[in-house]
Structure formats: structure tokens, C-alpha cells
Amino acid sequence: MNILILGYGKMGRIISQIAEERGHKIAARINIENVSDLETLDTAKVDVAIEFSQPEAAYDNIRWCLQNNIPVVSGTTGWLEKKPEIEKLCEAQKGAFFYASNFSIGVNIFFKVNRFLARLMNDQRDYQVSMEEVHHTEKKDAPSGTAITLAEGIIEEMEKVKTWKLVKEEKVEDQELPVVAKRIDPAPGTHIVTYHSKIDDIEIKHTAHSREGFALGAVLVAEWIKDKKGVLDMNDFLTF
Ligand SMILES: NC(=O)c1ccc[n+]([C@@H]2O[C@H](COP(=O)([O-])OP(=O)(O)OC[C@H]3O[C@@H](n4cnc5c(N)ncnc54)[C@H](O)[C@@H]3O)[C@@H](O)[C@H]2O)c1
Numbered sequence: 031m032n033i034l035i036l037g038y039g040k041m042g043r044i045i046s047q048i049a050e051e052r053g054h055k056i057a058a059r060i061n062i063e064n065v066s067d068l069e070t071l072d073t074a075k076v077d078v079a080i081e082f083s084q085p086e087a088a089y090d091n092i093r094w095c096l097q098n099n100i101p102v103v104s105g106t107t108g109w110l111e112k113k114p115e116i117e118k119l120c121e122a123q124k125g126a127f128f129y130a131s132n133f134s135i136g137v138n139i140f141f142k143v144n145r146f147l148a149r150l151m152n153d154q155r156d157y158q159v160s161m162e163e164v165h166h167t168e169k170k171d172a173p174s175g176t177a178i179t180l181a182e183g184i185i186e187e188m189e190k191v192k193t194w195k196l197v198k199e200e201k202v203e204d205q206e207l208p209v210v211a212k213r214i215d216p217a218p219g220t221h222i223v224t225y226h227s228k229i230d231d232i233e234i235k236h237t238a239h240s241r242e243g244f245a246l247g248a249v250l251v252a253e254w255i256k257d258k259k260g261v262l263d264m265n266d267f268l269t270f
């Protein structure tokens with residue numbers, strides 16, 4: 031396949047490397063400095079775009095792909111207030127748009143464990159749920175997209191939890207799920223969900239050891255999406 035890389039930073043570089051190791055060609059590597067290269071790119075020769083850029087760039091990048099009939103796989107976090115507009119455009123263009131806050135298989139298993147635990151804890155009124163995420167200091171958004179997906183899972187499963195809130199210390203109203211975001215180098219991504227009571231704590235934790243799992247997941251999805259249409263996510267891709 032001919033893959034367009036939109037965002038050639040920490041993630042874009044690993045994605046390019048894995049894509050080439052898997053026999054794909056890179057049509058172009060686009061960063062903030064060479065966005066204008068898109069004007070002369072032969073879009074007919076691009077099979078799929080993989081977009082890992084920045085919160086303020088993702089919407090325009092994805093819109094450009096859909097307008098040029100290029101299936102697009104995006105992992106950029108921190109721009110999701112505009113996602114409904116992209117979904118509308120995707121349907122109107124009869125295109126393909128795939129979004130995941132986290133492409134690693136391990137985290138997607140963790141998402142399921144998180145929901146299962148939240149369902150069990152729904153009846154346990156003495157426990158207070160909280161979350162902590164740890165990422166490297168260059169990360170632009172907080173909390174992480176992964177933390178938001180975890181929080182949304184908990185909110186859907188637990189009646190008493192109505193919203194999540196980014197906090198410095200874990201002391202909030204009973205209806206709010208507190209999320210603490212720590213920035214410590216070189217952390218590629220750690221997420222901890224804790225249920226605390228006077229008697230005991232229950233904790234689940236996922237630690238990424240590198241960015242490889244995110245990047246491989248994105249390339250595998252790009253291979254899978256080539257002939258698909260519509261608004262898609264990890265529930266469409268994964269078989270578990
Ligand atoms: N979904 C996942 O699995 C996952 C995993 C890791 C990171 N991420 C997200 O991916 C994004 C990128 O992460 P990163 O660590 O590679 O960041 P990074 O800062 O290392 O790289 C981002 C790159 O985007 C480029 N960029 C800026 N504006 C652009 C534009 N208009 N068009 C194209 N490129 C542009 C920058 O030049 C930079 O090189 C972040 O939002 C991060 O949260 C998601």
C-alpha cells in the first residue's frame with residue numbers, strides 16, 4: 031500500500047518504520063513545516079492516510095483526506111469536540127474514517143477489563159473510583175485520550191458516576207470521577223484506575239513500555255481499512 035503519514039513526530043516516525051518493514055511505501059511524510067506539499071501530492075496514488083499530529087491540526091488533516099477520497103486512520107487526541115463534524119463529512123463523502131484514542135491491543139483489552147470491573151463495582155457504594163494517567167512532558171493534552179475513554183466506560187457502567195474531572199488531588203464530589211494527569215519523562219503511557227474504600231483498594235493498571243504497540247496497531251488498522259467505508263473504531267476492527 032501507499033501510505034500518507036500526516037504528522038511525522040514521535041509516532042509518525044515509528045509508524046513509517048513499521049509500515050516499511052511490513053512492505054508498504056510511504057507516499058509522503060507531512061509535518062508542520064511541509065504541509066504545503068499536500069497541494070502537489072498525487073492523491074490518486076495514496077491508499078490510506080495515518081494521522082498522528084496535534085490537537086489543533088487533526089480536524090483539517092482529516093477533512094482534507096475525506097475531501098480527497100483517502101481513507102484516514104487517526105490517533106491524534108485532544109480535538110474530539112469536532113469529531114461529530116468529521117463523522118458527518120465522512121458519511122456525506124461516503125468515505126472511511128477510523129478513530130481510536132489508543133491503538134494498542136493491550137490497552138483495548140484493558141478498556142474491556144475496566145468496563146467489567148466498573149459493572150461489578152456499581153453496587154459497591156463504599157468505594158470511591160479515581161484515575162491517574164502518566165505521560166511524557168511533551169504531551170499537549172490532559173487528560174489523555176485513553177483516560178477519557180476509560181472514564182466514559184466507567185460513567186456508562188456506574189450509576190453514581192456522572193462526569194469526570196481533571197484534578198490535582200483526588201478529592202471531589204461523589205458523582206465526579208477525579209482524573210490526575212502527571213507528566214514525567216520518558217513515560218510512553220500509564221493508566222491506573224483505583225476503587226478505594228476504608229477497608230481496601232482495588233486497582234487495575236496498564237503500562238506501555240514503548241510507543242511500538244500504538245504504532246503497530248495503527249498500521250494494522252490502515253491495512254484493514256483499505257476497502258472499508260464509514261465511521262469505524264476499534265470495536266469494528268478487533269474480534270474479541
Ligand atoms: N491513539 C493512540 O494510540 C496514540 C498513541 C500515541 C500518541 N497519540 C497521539 O498522537 C498525537 C501525536 O503524538 P506524538 O507523540 O507523535 O507527537 P509529536 O509532537 O512528537 O508529533 C506531532 C507532529 O505533528 C506535526 N504537525 C503539526 N501540525 C501539523 C499539521 N498541520 N499537519 C501535519 N503534521 C503536523 C508536528 O510537526 C509534529 O512533528 C498526539 O495527539 C498524541 O496524543 C495517540
Ligand SMILES: O=C(O)C1=N[C@H](C(=O)O)CCC1
Pocket residue numbers: 107131132165166169170173174175176177218219
Ligand atoms: O504520547 C501520547 O501523547 C499518547 N497519547 C494517547 C492518549 O492521549 O491517550 C495514547 C497514549 C500515548
